[in-house]
Amino acid sequence: MSVDQKTVRRIAHLARIAVTDDEVPHLQGELNAILSFVEQLNEVDVEGVEPMTSVTPMVMRKRQDGVTDGFCPEKILLNAPATEDNFFLVPKVVE
Amino acid sequence: MTELTHLTLAEARDGLKARRFSATELAKAHIAAVEKARALNAYVLETPEKALAMAAASDEKIGRGEGGALEGIPLGIKDLFCTEGVVSTAGSNILKTFNPPYESTVTRNLWNDGAVMLGKLNMDEFAMGSSNETSAFGPVVSPWRREGSNVGAGGAGMIEGTHLVPGGSSGGSASAVAAHLCLGATATDTGGSIRQPAAFTGTVGIKPTYGRCSRWGTVAFASSLDQAGPITRTVRDSAIMLRSMAGLDPKDTTCSDLPVPDFEAAVSRGVKGLKIGIPKEYRVDGMSPEIEKLWAQGTEWLRAAGAEIVEVSLPHTKYALPAYYIVAPAEASSNLARYDGVRYGVRVPGRDIAEMYENTRAQGFGREVKRRIMIGTYVLSAGYYDAYYVRAQKIRTLIKQDFETVYAQGVHAILTPATPSAAFGIGEKGAADPVEMYLNDIFTVTVNMAGLPGIAVPAGLDSQGLPLGLQLIGRAFDEETLFAAGQVIEDAAGRIKLPEPWWAGA
Numbered sequence: 001m002s003v004d005q006k007t008v009r010r011i012a013h014l015a016r017i018a019v020t021d022d023e024v025p026h027l028q029g030e031l032n033a034i035l036s037f038v039e040q041l042n043e044v045d046v047e048g049v050e051p052m053t054s055v056t057p058m059v060m061r062k063r064q065d066g067v068t069d070g071f072c073p074e075k076i077l078l079n080a081p082a083t084e085d086n087f088f089l090v091p092k093v094v095e
Numbered sequence: 096m097t098e099l100t101h102l103t104l105a106e107a108r109d110g111l112k113a114r115r116f117s118a119t120e121l122a123k124a125h126i127a128a129v130e131k132a133r134a135l136n137a138y139v140l141e142t143p144e145k146a147l148a149m150a151a152a153s154d155e156k157i158g159r160g161e162g163g164a165l166e167g168i169p170l171g172i173k174d175l176f177c178t179e180g181v182v183s184t185a186g187s188n189i190l191k192t193f194n195p196p197y198e199s200t201v202t203r204n205l206w207n208d209g210a211v212m213l214g215k216l217n218m219d220e221f222a223m224g225s226s227n228e229t230s231a232f233g234p235v236v237s238p239w240r241r242e243g244s245n246v247g248a249g250g251a252g253m254i255e256g257t258h259l260v261p262g263g264s265s266g267g268s269a270s271a272v273a274a275h276l277c278l279g280a281t282a283t284d285t286g287g288s289i290r291q292p293a294a295f296t297g298t299v300g301i302k303p304t305y306g307r308c309s310r311w312g313t314v315a316f317a318s319s320l321d322q323a324g325p326i327t328r329t330v331r332d333s334a335i336m337l338r339s340m341a342g343l344d345p346k347d348t349t350c351s352d353l354p355v356p357d358f359e360a361a362v363s364r365g366v367k368g369l370k371i372g373i374p375k376e377y378r379v380d381g382m383s384p385e386i387e388k389l390w391a392q393g394t395e396w397l398r399a400a401g402a403e404i405v406e407v408s409l410p411h412t413k414y415a416l417p418a419y420y421i422v423a424p425a426e427a428s429s430n431l432a433r434y435d436g437v438r439y440g441v442r443v444p445g446r447d448i449a450e451m452y453e454n455t456r457a458q459g460f461g462r463e464v465k466r467r468i469m470i471g472t473y474v475l476s477a478g479y480y481d482a483y484y485v486r487a488q489k490i491r492t493l494i495k496q497d498f499e500t501v502y503a504q505g506v507h508a509i510l511t512p513a514t515p516s517a518a519f520g521i522g523e524k525g526a527a528d529p530v531e532m533y534l535n536d537i538f539t540v541t542v543n544m545a546g547l548p549g550i551a552v553p554a555g556l557d558s559q560g561l562p563l564g565l566q567l568i569g570r571a572f573d574e575e576t577l578f579a580a581g582q583v584i585e586d587a588a589g590r591i592k593l594p595e596p597w598w599a600g601a
Binding site: 017 | 319349351449468482546
């Protein structure tokens with residue numbers, strides 16, 4: 001399978017990455033090189049094979065069902081580009 | 096006395112304990128070496144004040160007859176590990192000012208054992224790369240030069256000529272260890288990012304079993320593949336450092352609760368009576384005769400030390416790399432969705448919130464990272480998920496079963512080359528076709544796909560005078576056998592003579 005330029009733009013939008021008109025043909029070439037490389041996986045008979053969900057057999061440890069952390073808004077907001085009154089600030093979302 | 100920067104980690108530890116020198120003297124010697132080596136671009140942030148303060152605390156502890164397993168040992172930290180109050184960038188512009196208010200579990204474990212932080216090490220952006228050329232801080236230069244190379248120290252802290260890459264993504268770690276800019280370095284490995292740079296720089300690197308080290312506080316790339324490990328100058332040093340890095344962490348549910356063995360005790364065990372597998376599928380088309388010779392030599396060394404050598408088959412080997420380039424980008428596209436310019440990192444404004452996200456990510460991420468996010472987005476998108484992602488995960492099951500079959504036949508470890516070639520020059524690979532760069536990981540990536548431990552040990556030099564490494568792959572949670580067999584190779588090959596500091600005049 002290979003992707004056309006329209007698909008490249010659609011993927012970029014799904015990934016929330018702005019692309020310029022100049023970048024699209026390059027990205028198309030690079031993505032198609034990768035897709036053609038992975039094409040060989042179609043040779044493998046995977047009938048009846050379970051897809052891997054965990055690489056080592058392990059039972060998930062569960063944490064205590066309670067509040068054990070938090071109460072540090074200043075730490076949480078420390079690296080935010082824009083904040084106000086302990087909230088993250090973003091451009092208007094709902095009109 | 097040997098220069099303090101040229102001691103092994105084990106020698107430095109013993110010297111500190113015997114009070115032959117102080118942790119402060121050891122830290123100062125390394126700080127000076129780091130300052131003189133800026134042209135290599137191995138460190139993206141030097142933390143000399145922190146190093147001296149930590150060393151002073153170590154001296155006090157040692158003076159009281161106390162101290163941990165790494166008391167006073169100066170280390171470099173890959174910039175993927177979050178360090179409290181010290182900027183941690185993952186080699187990316189999007190995190191260039193990120194100041195974590197917390198400490199990663201791996202580095203916390205190292206500091207608890209007394210280690211001293213020299214600074215943060217350069218790396219491929221978000222650990223995506225095999226040459227350290229995708230870093231937002233620019234490429235790292237390998238301390239190694241081809242014989243008769245034109246590389247030399249220029250003026251104004253620059254290097255002239257055609258440099259070699261140190262490998263990647265842990266290129267800063269490998270370069271710093273090989274250039275004696277720390278006694279050991281943390282690194283991470285998602286497809287080969289510890290073992291390939293170790294092989295390129297004549298150093299030792301181990302990727303432990305998935306779950307051996309906590310991933311908490313380490314910037315995530317592909318969560319089902321990422322593992323932390325050390326890069327050091329000897330097998331013993333790796334054993335010492337891994338023991339301190341590893342261990343149960345309630346903050347990472349995939350972190351194993353198995354006890355961490357005394358890895359150093361395994362180093363001198365030898366390989367007598369062990370069965371070592373040689374997988375025929377690793378004899379790839381067009382393999383260089385030098386690599387083939389090195390592999391045969393390694394086999395002979397292990398046989399001479401008493402191991403039984405058997406040919407084994409891992410039939411799905413060739414599918415590991417293409418399957419990886421579906422699984423890893425898929426996980427990366429999900430993990431890197433968090434960089435949206437809202438909670439941390441750089442923000443680039445737009446007309447509305449969607450445009451803000453798109454502009455932030457377009458400017459914040461480099462080319463390789465964007466490429467992988469896009470591939471990941473595509474293989475997870477509606478209509479392609481089964482054809483790509485589910486198929487790749489099924490093939491991953493087959494790859495793991497290959498190893499299980501071989502281990503069930505009584506094989507204790509598997510010997511392979513670490514890389515298909517020695518280090519190449521900066522700018523030489525992958526410019527036109529990204530897959531050319533990806534092929535660096537053909538021998539290492541199977542190990543991540545199966546969650547197994549793998550160690551790269553220097554085993555010789557090629558005709559250009561550049562180091563080549565061998566890889567040993569072990570059973571899950573049996574790093575001890577890798578240290579034992581790795582030591583046999585190190586003893587037989589002799590410790591590789593690392594380059595003289597030609598860069599220090601720059």
